[in-house]
Amino acid sequence: MTTAATATAEGDAPRAERAETRDGAAGGRAGHVAAIERQTAVLNRNFELLYRRSDVHEELDRAEYLLLSTLADHGPMDINSLASTLGLDPSTAGRQVAAMRRRGLVEREADPADRRRGIVTPRPEGLARAGLVRERRTESFAELLADWDAEDLATLGAMFEKYNETVARHYLA
Structure with missing residues (x-):
C-alpha cells in the first residue's frame, strides 16, 4: 500500500502527516496506537455504511x-x-439460536450424554x-x-487475522 501518500476522507494530507498533526507527535508506538484507534473508528463506520448500502444480508442478518x-x-x-466462541x-446466544430454529436454520437436540445440554447443529438450509x-x-x-494488488490484499488479510486473534486471546480466553 502506498500509505504515506494515500489520502482519505479526512483530507488531502498523507496519512503520516495527518497522524503527526492530529496526535501531536511523529510516529512512535503512541502515535501508531493513536492512528489505529482513529482508523478503527472509521473502519467501524465504513462497515456500517457497507452494511446499510448492501443487500448482502437479506438472507441472514450479521x-x-x-x-x-x-x-x-x-x-x-x-x-x-x-x-464463548x-x-x-x-x-x-440462546435467543439467537431459538430465533434461527424457528426459521429452520439450525436444530437444537438434547445431548445424549447429558440431556440438560442442547447441541446446536446447522441445518442444510442454514x-x-x-x-x-x-x-x-x-x-x-x-x-x-479491485484496484489493490495481491500483496496489499495479503497484508490486510494477515493484519485483520492477527488483530482478531489478539482480541480473542484477550477477551475470549
Missing part, C-alpha cells in the same frame, strides 16, 4: 451469518461453547444461506478492492 459460519467451521456445539452471553451470504460478501469485497 448475527445469524456469524453463528452459522462458526457452526460450519467448528461443528455442532452446545450453547455455552457457542456463546462468539464472545456472547449464553442467554444472548448452511446454504450462509454460503450464499459468504459468496456475496466475497464478491462485494472483490469489487471494492
